[in-house]
Amino acid sequence: MVAIFLLILLLRTLLMQAVNIILMPKLGTRIWCKYFCPQGLLIGLISRIGRFALVKDETLCIRCGICNQHCSMSIDITSGPAVNRSGECVGCGVCVEVCPQKALSMTTGTVSGVEKSDKVGV
Numbered sequence: 001m002v003a004i005f006l007l008i009l010l011l012r013t014l015l016m017q018a019v020n021i022i023l024m025p026k027l028g029t030r031i032w033c034k035y036f037c038p039q040g041l042l043i044g045l046i047s048r049i050g051r052f053a054l055v056k057d058e059t060l061c062i063r064c065g066i067c068n069q070h071c072s073m074s075i076d077i078t079s080g081p082a083v084n085r086s087g088e089c090v091g092c093g094v095c096v097e098v099c100p101q102k103a104l105s106m107t108t109g110t111v112s113g114v115e116k117s118d119k120v121g122v
């Protein structure tokens with residue numbers, strides 16, 4: 001039983017790496033996570049109805065694009081909505097760290113003001 005489990009794990013890992021290597025030139029990094037991972041699909045669906053959001057203060061954002069350059073999930077934060085509930089966001093916080101304007105923050109609560117008009121994910 002353990003051998004079968006390990007074999008499945010090995011095959012899955014090999015498939016993951018093959019998909020990433022073959023499609024990376026066309027689709028960028030983390031292809032398996034973004035397009036094929038069933039776990040990611042489930043998390044993405046949950047995140048769309050969940051409370052987690054990346055919040056951008058439009059009054060501080062200067063649209064420099066630095067957040068986009070550092071996002072490993074290729075989410076368009078710069079042009080995206082002020083309240084971003086993208087199912088692809090893994091919540092790493094890198095964009096929040098690199099923003100020179102401190103315009104980004106993450107929340108698990110309600111977002112007043114911008115929420116109603118800007119709820120769409122990327």
Ligand code: SF4
Nearest residue numbers: 061062064065067099
């Ligand atoms: S890094 Fe900050 S200031 Fe620059 S585009 Fe992103 S949110 Fe706006």
Ligand code: SF4
Nearest residue numbers: 071089090092093095
């Ligand atoms: S928290 Fe991470 S994955 Fe989410 S938008 Fe920011 S850099 Fe991208």
